[in-house]
Amino acid sequence: MENPFFSSRHPIMQLLALVLIAVISTLAIGVFSLIAGSIIFRLQPNEWMGLLDMNNPANLPVLKFMQITQSLSMFVIPPMVFGWFMMRKPLEYLTLNKNPDDRLMISVLVLAVAILPVINLLGLWNESMKLPGFLTGIENWMKKTEDQAAVLTTAFLTVNSFPGYLVNVLMIVLIPAIGEEFFFRGALQKIFLRWFRNPHVAIFFVAILFSAFHFQFYGFLPRVVLGLIFGYLFYWSGNIWYPIAAHAINNFIPVSLTYFFRDKFDPAELDQVGTGSGSWLWAIPAILLSIAVITYFYRTSKSQLTNNSIES
Secondary structure, three states: OOOHHHHOOOHHHHHHHHHHHHHHHHHHHHHHHHHHHHHHOOOOHHHOHHHHOOOOHHHHHHHHHHHHHHHHHHHHHHHHHHHHHHHOOHHHHOOOOOOOOHHHHHHHHHHHHHOHHHHHHHHHHHHOOOOOHHHHHHHHHHHHHHHHHHHHHHHHHOOOOHHHHHHHHHHHHHHHHHHHHHHHHHHHHHHHHHHHOOHHHHHHHHHHHHHHOOOOHHHHHHHHHHHHHHHHHHHHHOOOHHHHHHHHHHHHHHHHHHHHOOOOOOHHHHHHOOOOOOHHHHHHHHHHHHHHHHHHHHHHHHHHHHHHHHHO
16 A cells, blocks of 8 residues: 555655665665775775776775675665655565566566677667767767776676676676666656656656666667666566566676686677677567567566456
8 A cells, every 4th residue: 555645746756755765875885885895805994996906806806895785775775765655565566576477487588588689789889879079078988988887897797716606696687687677667667657647758768767877878779778678578567577587687698608608708798799790680580589579578468467457
């Protein structure tokens, strides 16, 4: 049952409440992680700035610890708290109490793999885009930011032990898939759906926010497409587990390829998997299969929701 006071507020007020919760959570847990990190890794205050040196392998465990705590504070905890304010039942608000259907879950896993060549081709096309000459300064800043993100991603993905691989699965696969879907689909999409009263506009707007939040400009377009897919999976089914699964598979593939096939896959080039010679020939069946799976998911979800409404 909804909390009348919070659920009846204007969507703008709900959005501000979610942002405020996220800011408080990020600051509070950020302070905690600094203290905990100093104790666990025996760091002095003046040593924290030196952690930005990617050439020092000793810095990576600390950076991974900070990445994990940051993801929890920004994406996992705020929507849970927000859900508590909205319904006093955050699991129900985020639809975590709904069991996924086996057939639909399999279709989501197939979709997440099938769409990969298409997403990576969009990424290559995105990277080839050039800004007008008068925006050269902005373009150089974007490239510098992208290069810095690539260095950090490569450092994170390059592990030589199975425990290190499991840490990456937790840090890059599970927490982002769960947290980002909680935040963007479970909370934001609901707020904007109520605000715009048009599901397509709400899903598209949240997909743009989802992509922009990653601050990787040359991967903006493929992340928008992924955001659209995640958004519609949630909207059609009313179940957060499906976008979480699709998101997790999308992140799991590069993490696993880098570890299990490290001689064949360069972490810096994982966004090119499925591209190369004859890539458009791969893209055509990938698009057709993806459309078929999406159509199946939509029709099956709609049928299940109709049957559930009749039974209730």
